[in-house]
Amino acid sequence: MPKDNKKVSALIITYNEIGYIEKCVESVEFADEIIVVDSYSTDGTYEYLKAHPKVRVIQHPFSNFTQQKSFALDQASNDWVLFLDADEVVSQKLQYEIVETIESNPEDVAFWFYRKFMFENSPLHFSGWQTDKNYRLFRKSKARFSDKKIVHETLVVQGTSGILKNKLTHYCYKSFEDYKSKMLKYGRLKAKEDFYRENRYNVLSLIFKPAWKFFNHYIIRLGILDGRKGITICYLNALGDLERYRELKKLEKKNELAYYLVMP
Structure with missing residues (x-):
């Protein structure tokens, strides 16, 4: 596909996304090409994508999110890129806004999207997500993913940025076990x-940071107003922080053990 400054490539990375990916792909069929980089799914995701007439699917081993997204970015034929997570859906109003934005030859080279979070099939209004926004539309020639982060990757942009009005729909919660696993x-x-x-583990982080995450999202950021949904999301987000520091402790112990084993 030849490069065109008005054309857009939709990019997605996947691993076992059946139940999410179908809506995502359907919502970006307006794009000039759809490229999905799949890290060897085992739930039928790859087979679904392989059979889709508008999708080019490439299997590539997963190392971390930044490397996987950088690889996907290299596959795009067009300068304008719409980069989505597999559980995100572009509404019809947002589709029109994306097309109109690109066709207007904007000075901005990247655009933030606010996101509407869905708990199963109903919206989550608070719980810390009400101000969440991410880069999703940008010019490939003016942006790259920073190699300093391997999760919640950061886009480094050379130029000015804008914000689109319509929100991206994020189906973040399919089931308790699915979200817990994430x-x-x-x-x-x-x-x-x-x-x-070289950020060192300490027991205070293990105790206080998960507790602060829960308190901040549930009380300060009004998760309590989301009812049962709020307490579930806030608990699982705090659990992710707890796992972070438990895992960091394990990594440091493994590193210390390896050091002593190689000492003369």
Whole structure:
């Protein structure tokens, strides 16, 4: 596909996303190409994508989120890129806004999207997510993913940024076990990030940071107003922080053990 400054490539990374990916792909069919990088799914995700007439799917081993997204970015044929998570959906109003924004030849080279979080099939209004926003639309030639983070990757932008009006729908919570698994995975990846940065484990972080996360999201950021949904999300987010520091402790112990084993 030739490069065109008005064309857009939709990019998604996946691993076992059946139940999410179908809505996501359907919502980006307006894009000029859809590229999905799959890290060897075992639940039928790859087969679904392989059979989809508008999708080019590439299997690539997963190391961390930053590396996987950087690999996907390299596959895009167009300068404008719409980068989504597999559990995000672009509404029709947002589709129109994206197209109109690109066709207007904006001076901004990247755009923030606010997100509407869905708990199963109903919106989550508070619980710390009400001000959440992420870069999702940007020019490939003017942005890259920072190699300093391996989870909740950071986009480094060369130029000015804008914000789109319509929100991206984020189906963050399919079931308790599914969301718990995500939070534990993110916690372990953050621990690796801390370890590589030489951020040391201490017991106070293990005790107080998960407690603060819960209090901040449930009380200060009004998760209490989300009822049962709020307490569930706030608890699982705090659990992710707890796993982060438990894992960091394990990594440091393994490192110390390896050091003593190689000592003469």
